[in-house]
Amino acid sequence: MSTASVPLPNWINYGLIPLLNLTLAFVISGLVVWLIGENPFEALKLLLIGALGRGEGIGFTLFFATNFIFTGLSVAVAIHAGLFNIGSEGQAYLGGLGAALVALALDNYLPWYLTMPVAVIGAAAFGALWALIPAWLQAYRGSHIVITTIMFNFIGAALMVYLLVNVLIVPGKMAPETRTFLEGGQLPKLDWLLAIFGMKLGAAPFNFSFIIALVMCVAVWFLIWRTKLGYEMRTLGISPSAAAYAGIPYARTVIITMLISGGLAGMMALNPVMGASARLQVEFVGGAGFVGIAVSLMGRNHPLGIVLAALLFGILYQGGGELSFDMPNITRDMIVVIQGLVILFAGALEYMFRPAIVRLYQSFAKA
Amino acid sequence: MDSIDILISILGSTIRLSIPLIFTALAGLFSERSGIFDIGLEGKMLAAAFASACIAYLTNNAWAGLGAGILISVALSLVHGFASITNRGNQIVSGVAINFIVAGLTIVLGQAWFGQGGRTPQLMAAGRFGEIKFPYAEELRGSGYLGKFYADVISGHNILTYLAFAAVPISWWILYRTRFGLRLRAVGENPGAVDTAGISVTWLRYRAVICAGILCGFSGTYLAIAQSAAFIKDMSAGKGYIALAALIFAKWKPVPVMFACLLFGFLDAFANFMQGKQVPGIGEVPVQIFQALPYILTCILLAGFIGVAHPPKAGGVPYTKER
DSSP states (O other), rough: OSSOOOOHHHHIIIIIHHHHHHHHHHHHHHHHHTTOOHHHHHHHHHHHHHHHHSHHHHHHHHHHHHHHHHHHHHHHHHTTTOOOOOTTHHHHHHHHHHHHHHHHHHHTOOOOHHHHHHHHHHHHHHHHHHHHHHHHIIIIIIHHHHHHHHHHHHEEEEEEEHHHTTTSTTTOSSSSSOOOOOOGGOBBBBBHHHHHOOOOOTOOOOOOHHHHHHHHHHHHHHHHHHHHHHHHHHHHOOOOHHHHHHOOOOOHHHHHHHHHHHHHHHHHTTTIIIIIISBTTTTTTTHHHHHHHHHHHHTOOOOOHHHHHHHHHHHHHHHHHHHHHHOOTHHHHHHHHHHHHIIIIIIITTTTHHHHHHHHHHHHHHO | OOOOHHHHHHHHHHHHHHHHHHHHHHHHHHHHTTHHHHHHHHHHHHHHHHHHHHHHHHHOOOHHHHHHHHHHHHHHHHHHHHHIIIOOOOOHHHHHHHHOOOOOHHHHHHHHOOTTTTOOOOOGGSSSEEEEEOOHHHHHHHHHHHHHIIIIIISSEEEHHHHHHHHHHHHHHHHHHSSSHHHHHHHHOOOOHHHHHHHOOHHHHHHHHHHHHHHHHHHHHIIIIISSSSOOTTTOOOHHHHHHHHHHHTTTOHHHHHHHHHHHHHHHHHHHTTOOETTTTEEOOOOOHHHHHHHHHHHHHHHSSSOOOOOOTTTTTOOOOOO
16 A cells, blocks of 8 residues: 555654654765764854854844745745745845835935835835746746746846946945945844843844744735635645636736745845845845745745744854854855755655655554 | 957857757756756756866876766766655755755865865866867868868867767657657656556656766766866856756757757857947947846747747656556
8 A cells, every 4th residue: 555645643744754854964964074074063063152152143043044034935935826936036136126226215314114114015026026927927828937937046146236237336336236225224233132131142133124024924824824815825736726626716826926925035135135234235145045945845834834944044054154164174065065955855855754654653553 | 350250269169158058958858858857957067067077186087087977967866866756756846955965065075175165176188078179170270261160160179069969869869769768758748658558657767867867977077177177166157057948948859959058058158259348339238138148038938939838748747656
């Protein structure tokens, strides 16, 4: 008998299997560290100290986690409707343009708390716009969303470089970036939040967008599990033919889902652009859109899981950076390897252990 | 330099820039025609580039480098196969994972082994695939445009270049004139029918991804030890994705794949040529337009404005034998 159809209790499906997959990913990462002649346990200790040892480290960890919450939510919303949005990277990049244009236009006149809502809308709108054409192509022309969103990542990157080098650059400067936003175009640091726990934020750019990210988590949870649209999205994701029979409009659902997904990706730009560097720079997204894929897979496409997975990747990013100072042999790129292994084992090889676990479970259930 | 001289030099670099695309797009062709999406072309190419540069440096033998490139690329193909054929995992996710693992691992290992910031040491001549001069190329260079074309576009490339152009008709012959090719195409359209005929879907698809691995091995090796003399970090630089675009642009057919790759290679060469040059009436054309053009063209094609591209019907769908 095939093991695929045997139901398993939730604690195995959502607890044991992901844990096993994740453990395997980290064991292999440890092997790589060992292979290049460093002690994996020592490396892990340094990584955790770097990420969580001081207030500043925690600030950076949470700063990175904020990026990954946004992009993780972006990927997850699309996956619920059965769409694989690889374009979060490009959508976030364009979102940065939206946020920067708002900040450049308003920072002279308004305080940050009035600029912010407009910037959120601007970032989300530009991100959504960048998802619109792939969405339209999927909905009406049947071209595969994965392919078109990949293409749009590259088109977006070329467009942004062009705009920064030729249009948005400060005249007379060499660096392709916008001018620095005034205080009205910056998001305030959340030093008071760490101060509650008796820690100092230091130079870490942990800022208000973290709170926006958490609000978005609740909003996404509500959208997916408590609204009609969310129900339609999930139906489409589980069974497109059932959705068609139930009269759920395919094209409209695809397009709205992708707009929301692109909007969430776009909002990610608030964190680095308005919260940290206070200007729009080339390649500020830095792969966060792709990390979103790993975060969403690890978090089982649920906002709570996404927050936890984003924190884990925040720790990896911050701790990995610190680690590369202490062990120069382990470059920052080790994080990319771990990220890939997590995607492989938590995503593509999700069901590798399932047949064995089903057999074990059945033999225990009988006894 | 008059305009025909310029054209000939652009065509020469078009050939050089198209070769990795041709190998990689043909790799994607084998995989996708059997119903296995392969986003991991980029990663396989990069891994092969790294492996070939390392082994060519250690052995000082280009052919050993090629062997290592093919070996590592096939190994990654088998990982992709294990995830997407045996475990019926998501093929896109598996490809993305391979790209990340390779992008990180090549730099981490390169830094740990050679300590040059992700570069591998510069290769000697014996560790590279050198240029092959065709007979009388030098003598004919001076004798008119045809001679120059012969000397600069047809002659003077390395062996892998000629292999790439040979790989196109060979791939066509395998896919359209052999039993294996017929079955491979069938398994990408209707695996159920192939299974009913008593042919193993799993084994067929594994062979298809192995073919893809071999071809990516060639393309990576070309990048590292034919076009350059060392591995440089992230040297595939999105070529795997351009090859994927070319594959779609060519509607999943071998000979059009070659022309699509030549077109995208030409755009790349033309962009290099146009850098910093003024066009009368327009001014300097931004180089980013040429960088984005392959992707824009592919999207327009996908929108159905340049004919209709039909992907293999069973592409991306894992095959489940029993219900």
